[in-house]
Amino acid sequence: MSDPSSRNANLARSNASASPLFLREEEVRRGMELLYFGYTRLTKSIDDELSEQGLGRAHHRALYFIAREPDLPVSQLLRLLAITKQSLGRVLTELQQRGLIEASKGKRDRRQKLLRLTQTGQAMEAELFDILRKRLSAAYAGAGQDNVTGFWRVLEGLVPEADRELVSDLGEGRKA
Amino acid sequence: MSDPSSRNANLARSNASASPLFLREEEVRRGMELLYFGYTRLTKSIDDELSEQGLGRAHHRALYFIAREPDLPVSQLLRLLAITKQSLGRVLTELQQRGLIEASKGKRDRRQKLLRLTQTGQAMEAELFDILRKRLSAAYAGAGQDNVTGFWRVLEGLVPEADRELVSDLGEGRKA
DNA sequence: AAGATGGGTCAGACATATTGACGTAAACTG
DNA sequence: CAGTTTACGTCAATATGTCTGACCCATCTT
Known part of the structure; x- marks a missing residue:
């Protein structure tokens, strides 16, 4: 753990491809934690900018x-x-x-x-979006294209059926 | 588009594999929205159980x-x-x-x-975890193993460097 | 005409969080 | 050993975001 050469050994472990057993507690907890940290840290990143205004x-x-x-x-x-x-x-x-x-x-x-x-x-x-865009696109780039698709798919599955259309229609207004 | 049921054309659209241009605004916005809805809806799912207690x-x-x-x-x-x-x-x-x-x-x-x-x-x-587990593992199952890995990788990239070790060390206590 | 919908508004309340100061015990460090 | 830092607890005052439930008006639908 303190071994500097493998400071990301744990992340690497969690990176190991998902086991065939989807429902194992460890994997579910890992996903919940990443979702929690990913979401909360991303949203916190604009707090300073916001409170200035x-x-x-x-x-x-x-x-x-x-x-x-x-x-x-x-x-x-x-x-x-x-x-x-x-x-x-x-x-x-x-x-x-x-x-x-x-x-x-x-x-x-x-x-x-x-x-x-x-x-x-x-x-x-636009200014706020720019902060978020930088972080999210860095995460996209670091993960690679295929993983971005996976990211989307799992999240889509997390949205309750009742809300799906609402979500998927976003952005339509600008194309029409 | 490996989803044969294709129950929602709009979701299917957002499912289209990520374009080579990672930084396009549309893709970043899509990710932010899914992250927002995924996270908020998942956390809301335990509110009833919580407030009962x-x-x-x-x-x-x-x-x-x-x-x-x-x-x-x-x-x-x-x-x-x-x-x-x-x-x-x-x-x-x-x-x-x-x-x-x-x-x-x-x-x-x-x-x-x-x-x-x-x-x-x-x-x-355990009771609360069970509610979350059901939803998250359903999303995992619906997305497939490869996509779960992608889900994790992008989220890991969203966690600031400073917090990574903290996150990745979770769960270690039980093994040791 | 009646009812449903889109929107606004009131009072009162709760949950969650903040800042900043202060105190105590135990650990570390010269 | 003396001095500093760390881990934890606690005070008061405050901010934010949310809720319930009631009630209103304008407009659309039937």
Whole structure:
């Protein structure tokens, strides 16, 4: 363990190809831990940048999805974030006050409020995305193409059936 | 596209093997979203069980790591969770009051407080682990062995250098 | 016209985390 | 041995993100 030449011996071990027995506790725990560390460390990486702007992670999540899907209705964002109207309401109000997002009424359904980023909001989101992009693309590059596909597939399997379409439709708005 | 059931065309699209251009925005965003949904939905899946016992996620994280590494010192747990002493202190006090964990003094270093689960704590953790295990192993099985390896590799790349040893050492205590 | 949906808003509360200071015991180091 | 560092605990005050549940209005659907 303290042997410097094999400081990553343990990572190497966990790298050993998955055993034929998928359900072994050790492998499940390893996956949970990596998921936990991967997710928490990645999200922490933007905290400094965010707090400089007086924003929190909740703001970023909203910002992210609005960037991803311009003219996103509130109801859709609510489903993506899986929080209550109240919680989201406060976040959206603050983002609007800071001039990061703006809203318009839906054409087909005028009850809808469609959210998009302002110029300032786009700049802000881009700056945050850049930090995340650097880390994630480094991880992609280090793992190699085939492994990126594997990464996606397992994660897709983790998304409950009910949410899958929601997730997979993201980004569609920009192509159409 | 080895998924014959092809139950969702959109997921299938995102399943398309990673392009040679790793750094393309679309692929990074796809990864971030899957990581977000995978992680949040998985963790949400134990909330009901937890709240029945009057516990929160913070308690579970502590419980999990103590289960994973019996006789874990507080300092180590602090590093794993990356929270402050105060925050952890409250959680540990509550777990102790509920009789889920117990502590002993370190042999080599008597300043250390070593944490482990009580019988009750083991039962509780096992029950929670079981829910997570079902979901994660289903995702493993659905993705296939090679993809599980990819899942691990990308996530490992996401863990900052400084935390890698910490992560990779998990589970060692039980073998030794 | 009735009901469902999209959105907003109130009060009150809980869970989780923070900073910064301070204290004690034990270990390490000159 | 004296001085410093480390491991742990604890105080008060505060911030953030979330929740429940009630209630409202505008608009769409039937």
